[in-house]
Amino acid sequence: MVLGVAFLALSGWYSVVVPVWEAPDEPDHVAYINFVAHYWRLPPTLPTIQPSGNPESAQAPLYYFLAALVTGWAQPEGLAEIRLNPYVTWPDHAARVAVVAHSPVAEGWPPSPGVLVTHFERVLSTLLGLVTVLFSYGLARRVVKSPGLSLLAGGSVAFLPGFVFSSATVNNDAALIALASAAAFLVIGIGGTAFTVRRLVLLALVLTLTVGAKVSGLTVVVATGACLLVAGVAKRRVLAVAAPALMTALGWGFLRAWDPLVLGRQEWQVVIAATWEDAINAPGHFWRSIVGVFGWQNLPLPEVVYVMVAALVLPGVLLSWSRRPERRNASQLALWTALVAGGVLVRWLISSDPRAFLEHGRYLYPALAPVASLMAMGWAAMPRPAGAALAGALVGTLGVTTVIAIPAVIGPAYAYRDELTRFVVPNEGRDGGQIQARPAAGLELLGFDLSPPCPSRGDAVRLALRWHATGSGVPEADTVVLLQPTSGSTLKMSERDPGRNLYPTSVWLPEEVVLDQHEFAIAGNVAPGLYVLRAGIRYEDASTVATGPQTETAPLMSIDWRGNSGAQCAPIGNESH
Structure with a gap:
């Protein structure tokens, strides 16, 4: 007994x-x-x-x-x-x-x-x-x-x-x-x-x-x-x-x-x-x-x-x-x-x-x-x-x-499991950057974490994006990270399937939050200047998008590499695209 x-x-x-x-x-x-x-x-x-x-x-x-x-x-x-x-x-x-x-x-x-x-x-x-x-x-x-x-x-x-x-x-x-x-x-x-x-x-x-x-x-x-x-x-x-x-x-x-x-x-x-x-x-x-x-x-x-x-x-x-x-x-x-x-x-x-x-x-x-x-x-x-x-x-x-x-x-x-789906995400990254961007219908960028918080040229960078599916029927898309200078060509830092080919955006559920991690290196020979770090999506098939360009991004933060005292960074906040 x-x-x-x-x-x-x-x-x-x-x-x-x-x-x-x-x-x-x-x-x-x-x-x-x-x-x-x-x-x-x-x-x-x-x-x-x-x-x-x-x-x-x-x-x-x-x-x-x-x-x-x-x-x-x-x-x-x-x-x-x-x-x-x-x-x-x-x-x-x-x-x-x-x-x-x-x-x-x-x-x-x-x-x-x-x-x-x-x-x-x-x-x-x-x-x-x-x-x-x-x-x-x-x-x-x-x-x-x-x-x-x-x-x-x-x-x-x-x-x-x-x-x-x-x-x-x-x-x-x-x-x-x-x-x-x-x-x-x-x-x-x-x-x-x-x-x-x-x-x-x-x-x-x-x-x-x-x-x-x-x-x-x-x-x-x-x-x-x-x-x-x-x-x-x-x-x-x-x-x-x-x-x-x-x-x-x-x-x-x-x-x-x-x-x-x-x-x-x-x-x-x-x-x-x-x-x-x-x-x-x-x-x-x-x-x-x-x-x-x-x-x-x-x-x-x-x-x-x-x-x-x-x-x-x-x-x-x-x-x-x-x-x-x-x-x-x-x-x-x-x-x-x-x-x-x-x-x-x-x-x-x-x-x-x-x-x-x-x-x-x-x-x-x-x-x-x-x-x-x-x-x-x-x-x-x-x-x-x-x-x-x-x-x-x-x-x-x-x-x-x-x-x-x-x-x-x-x-x-399994203590982390709430992060995988519906959980409360602060509208502020670890570095203080506030984001409330909607680069695409049905998707919302809730926040980000950047390490190091203010990267310099030559740094290895880890960027975590928190996506919120506000609706269903989102076309399949990759997520992209861009480094945009005030003048000159935009540099693509990273592009990847946020679900690692296992969980495409087209099957994300309404109200779901997905953590999307990017790792990339900033070349040491990038020209000095003022840059904007942007993140967003690139549609797999442009014909499935009723309106808007194939790639849509939102600004995360500005990075100033013009001085000799190191990088200077500032959050852009809720600036619209």
Whole structure:
């Protein structure tokens, strides 16, 4: 009871603190559920914010139909508010962590329908995570008999940062992990005579649902069959248990015409894409992801955490075979873990992007319950004070890390998110320059920051512009920065797409504010004189502009390079173009 409540509290806290859609593929999972809730069939394709497309439309359907059944009453008509953060690829930008462009208006109170339904779907994942925790405790209780060590084994799952994060977000792995834990509980540590027809039928149902949750659940079917054989169950019974799941995996079902798991749209290929360098780096990367990397796998914990957890986990696992009477249980637990890990290894070898695959440590979570039981057996084999102390140290480290990660890692990473959309911008740059310019219909330049505040010839300059979309339907445009002398030719300092080819001006929403950063160098041989620094837009296609020139700019500040005492700058304020 205490363990379950603690897990629900932690996962619920994460569900609230982690911004919606800031988990791997969460927008795509949400889109799948939304489609099923409206049409009750498998989607042919799905919208996505990912340039490579939405791979989730080919996923097995169980989790999505379950989520649609639970949250269908709250599903909105569409999810247009999920948009890619245009700054996610910028290495030095303060907003680079968020993959989605967030809106405090939509995500505040009351939340928009899309935000609200995402939180409801996260609750389902949390409940499935609770199922995993309970089966992990139950399996450990069976193999070690010690209530205290069993509770600590369950705690090693309940407080694992990566598992808590995964259970607090929308993903079909939550169903797979819960069902895999149930299958492990039903088969490991039980003598052959205990496998009654009722238990075998229940096990067959669980395995069928496991494959229906995710095609990779086939590794769970293989692991279950192997453990049944080790337990002495007759081969024909093992085949009978596995047959329904295997038939489902082959597409013999009714949810889709002979293709219930959308296997026809899976990209089947056997190409070894991993290199030797990938193989050398793989264990470390994958271990970090197993312990916990947040966001879209771009928010790691401090390196010392991964080292400490590894040092606390290994002794329990290695000592799990030290008691001869219990080696059969240890063999089953190790066999299950090895087969699940083997399935992950095969998928990694043939993955088109092996390095990205290593970011998904949750692929090994179907073995969480057996690994926790292996550790419990190792703790039980130690002298009582030492085993309990090691178990307590592991669970304590995981629990403290999971709690502290919210204010120390997750919170700061997304604290800036209000800057991405609707937020109050002072009408004054850091250098005192005041701007209220409308260089184009539907666009307004709210302010700017210039560094250095008064640049000299030869300086490297960083200019941040804050654009406000006052309406919709703005033509596609680049933003430009010009240096205009009182006489002579205008110098173009910078021209770029403000959304880095990910977020063009034509899709900016009314009332949205977009931060547009420029970096350029002023040549040291620029002629002395009085200049005006201007910023504005250049339309991609002049024919789309009803009136006005193709390039429209507003003055930011005057720069005087005529004297010998250095540059002299003055804000121009609200001077009209």
